[in-house]
Amino acid sequence: MTPPAPPAAAPADRRRDLAADCSSCAGLCCVLPAFAASADFAIDKPAGRACVHLTADARCGIHADLRQRGFPGCTVFDCFGAGQRLVRAAAVERPAADPGVAAAFPVLRQLHELLWYLTEAAALPLPAGLHDEVTTALGRTERLAAGSPAELAAVDAGVVRAEAGELLGRVSAAVRPGGDDRRGADLVGADLRRTDLRRVSLRGAYLLGADLRGADLTGTDLLGADLRAADLRGADLTGALFLTRPQVAAARGDGGTRLPAVLGRPAHWTAAAPGVSRPRPRRRGGRRGGRRGGRGGAAGR
Ligand code: SF4
Structure with missing residues (x-):
């Protein structure tokens, strides 16, 4: 047979x-x-x-x-x-x-x-x-x-x-049909745990130290976004667009962070921290965390 x-x-x-x-x-x-x-x-x-x-x-x-x-x-x-x-x-x-x-x-x-x-x-x-x-x-x-x-x-x-x-x-x-455009947004230190970022363009955005724990970044355009010290513990980036190894390595993550298969998990990330859960995002159009304006328009490669 x-x-x-x-x-x-x-x-x-x-x-x-x-x-x-x-x-x-x-x-x-x-x-x-x-x-x-x-x-x-x-x-x-x-x-x-x-x-x-x-x-x-x-x-x-x-x-x-x-x-x-x-x-x-x-x-x-x-x-x-x-x-x-x-x-x-x-x-x-x-x-x-x-x-x-x-x-x-x-x-x-x-x-x-x-x-x-x-x-x-x-x-x-x-x-x-x-x-x-x-x-x-x-x-x-x-x-x-x-x-x-x-x-x-x-x-x-x-x-x-x-x-x-x-x-x-x-x-x-x-x-990203219908996705918001927040290119170059100043989101330094912003609490984005309950912000719906799916299909949002964060191209060239400043996300230094932003709290993205548990965030669903499916369809989120991260080209050139500054993710230094951004907290990605428990976040789902498997469907993020234009994410690179240096961005991931500059961020904080853990065993609960989900990455595209092509990107390895940085050696310095810790194992999954207990108690990091995935909050439900607010409805699109609800209040978004972080400061607005200021330094917009940068990067966007
Ligand atoms: S510390 Fe090591 S990796 Fe960094 S520049 Fe020096 S030799 Fe290269």
């Missing part, structure tokens, strides 16, 4: 390839950018100089203790896989010391971040014409990302970002 066919495997999410692989890199992000001493980095470091904690084999000497040693910013940064790709493309002996690599790295990182968003957009249920636009933009961005270091350095990443941002804005509107 013919055995039954195995169930079809879910298509692989190509975003899995858009992740840093430090073992295949050369410590570019530990050498090329400048750091200012702050809550994110314990030291000042000029651009182009290796961090004092970078070892001779381009590894972080304090990797297991970054947060305790005052470097939480390093646990949040993600090159979206640009580092290892550029090291391969450059094929030079000391990539982190190469001026061409230094010029290309910030460009390729931005292109890889755009590839993350466009890849997600291409998998969304869109009208045919819009889907074609997304796949065209995806192919164009991939061709740019495949350039040599010299070609990458000549790319005007700001223009590419602006074009992609406009397209992604239309994608967002298409998949």
